[in-house]
Amino acid sequence: MRALITGITGQDGSYLAELLLSKGYEVFGIVRRSSVKKFDRIEALVDDIKLVEGDLTDQSSLDSVMHSVQPDEVYNLAAQSFVPVSWNQPVLTGDVTGLGVMRVLEAIRKHRPQAKFLQASSSEMFGKVRETPQTEKTPFHPRSPYGVAKVFGHYITVNYRESYGLFACSAIGFNHESPRRGLEFVTRKVTHQVARIKCGHAKKLSMGNLDAQRDWGFAADYVRAMWMMLQQPEPEDYVLATGKTHSIRELLAAAFGAVGLDWEEYVEIDPKLMRPAEVDCLRGDASKAREKLGWEPQVGFEELIKMMVEADLEVVQKAENGIAFAASLRNGNGNGNGNGNGSSKAESGHSHAAAAPRSGD
């Protein structure tokens, strides 16, 4: 079997690539041209996967990839996925996160109509929720340009299934996290800063709305459900969620608590981090996925946050070691041992190796 993943360099893409390789798939991933290659999350896999250049804003690149790869399964995980950026870059977000889905579907329709297609839709589509918990039947009321773009992506997936008979499915994913989560998202922002505070590198954590509530699960569980969706006899849409909701305050308590600190001594509110329109509370009902796919998330909230804090403590300590090693080289006494054990291959071999912090995060 041959799979094509858009967004393979992202959090979910890296877990999905690992899962598909473990099942014996030949895995292709679309990557964007960039002046600097940022393949941190898939560094351990680069010898086992095939990377092809393309961009969701460019139809011709998607056509040519689809024509040459001829995949059996296509997973569309690529998106401008950070909600606040969607207010600053609404047109780009609409182009990539919304129209990009249609471009991938067009490429499939023209060059590989027998391929099965998975769209990574989002609980952000429920936005100002009409009912709780949210199911596949709950009406949408998105609250950001990102959410609006995802509604387009969802309905164009349904439409290509109904118009052209494509095996096209929409996975309505609630928030899912991991040590590989981008540093701008709230869970990773918190766990990474907790690690920095614990190691003495920071004193404060600036936060936005502490009242928001999310249904948080573990990313590896969610990509497993995406794969299961494409193994069904019929293409259908599924909510993927844990069914449990926690507030940002509870997230802070869990993360600081994991290293024996009291969050209230470190957190300050920055009004600039409040959103123009907020999604107050999300809680998903994944009964359909449980019953039809036999899917159950394996990792709960407390375990997830503890895993992320521990991974970030490692990230911060490795960075410290790297700085110490560089200093020892400058001073002429570096021997490559002890503090300087910074082999990137070894690091990325860690099963949930966290993405290294990037400048500006």
Ligand code: NAP
């Ligand atoms: P992520 O870490 O932000 O990854 C996004 C991926 O999209 C990256 O590989 C990125 O490539 C790629 N990308 C961005 N713009 C592109 C473009 N113009 N052309 C081609 N590739 C492009 O996101 P994630 O958390 O893994 O989420 C995966 C998908 O699930 C996204 O569609 C997201 O909206 C959706 N989703 C996520 C969650 C969640 O909680 N994680 C929940 C619901 C839905 P670069 O590395 O080059 O930037």
Ligand code: G4F
């Ligand atoms: O972690 P977040 O940025 O995730 P958000 O906006 O829920 O979106 C994520 O989940 C969606 C699924 O529901 C995905 F579709 C989307 O791609 C992305 O993966 O923020 C979570 C909550 C928000 O209510 C936000 O206002 O945390 C609140 N928050 C409070 N302080 C903060 C902060 N969020 C961020 N990023 N940074 C803060 O300082």
